[in-house]
Amino acid sequence: EVQLLESGGGLVQPGGSLRLSCAASGFTFSNCALSWVRQAPGKGLEWVSSISRTTGITFYVDSVKGRFTISRDNSRNTVYLQMNSLRVEDTAVYYCARHSGTTSSPFDYWGQGTLVTVSS
Amino acid sequence: AIQMTQSPSSLSASVGDRVTITCRASQGIRSDLDWYQQKPGKAPKLLIYEASTLQSGVPSRFSGSGSGTDFTLTISSLQPEDFATYYCLQDYNYPRTFGQGTKVEVK
Secondary structure, three states, X not given: OOEEEEXXXXXXXXXXXXXXXXXXEOOOHHHOOXXXXXXXXXXXXXXXXXXXOOXXXXXXXXXXXXXXXXXXXXXXXXEEEEEOOOOHHHOEEEEEEEEOXXXXXXXXXXXXXXXXXXXX | OXXXXXXXXXXXXXXXXXXXXXXXXXXXXXXXXXXXXEOOOOOOEXXXXXXXXXXXXXXXXXXXXXXXXXXXXEEOOOOHHHOOEEEEEEOXXXXXXXXXXXXXXXX
């Protein structure tokens, strides 16, 4: 059974940092690209970042470029999202999502989400 | 970035109704479009990919059509478990962009 388990969310002050983790199981991790998608309270879904299967190619939404870094450790079956210089508008539930294959493929499995709250 | 516009933003329907949701892309995206269903407090679920391919395990009352800029999600006979919010997503290029969502509510 495919499982994605996010962790690392919490309350942080504006300008602070957090690192989200997503531990995967139930599939061959290096065969799938991975992404982070967020949802602000009461709002719609927003794609944040993606990373390819093995080459480390990454993509970011403009609003997080230079502040967020996605990475993966294929030996630990884990994907990360390092979030620096956090802003109030980054407050959201952050979902880890698996692509069915390459970064061009759809998100076929999602984690349960982890809440990030940026507030003073 | 490609803009995805869904309509309507919400609709009221009854069990057994046929429901249609549309999604329009600001430029042609071939058939590189997915549909997701999200229930309150839950993660989204993939329903349809490549505009018309049903994800494994998804009931056949869901169908998708379209290519280029105009796409449609149809629920042929609405069931109680289908009351949810639906999102389209273009995977033609990056940045990936979602539609704003369509909330299907009980009439």
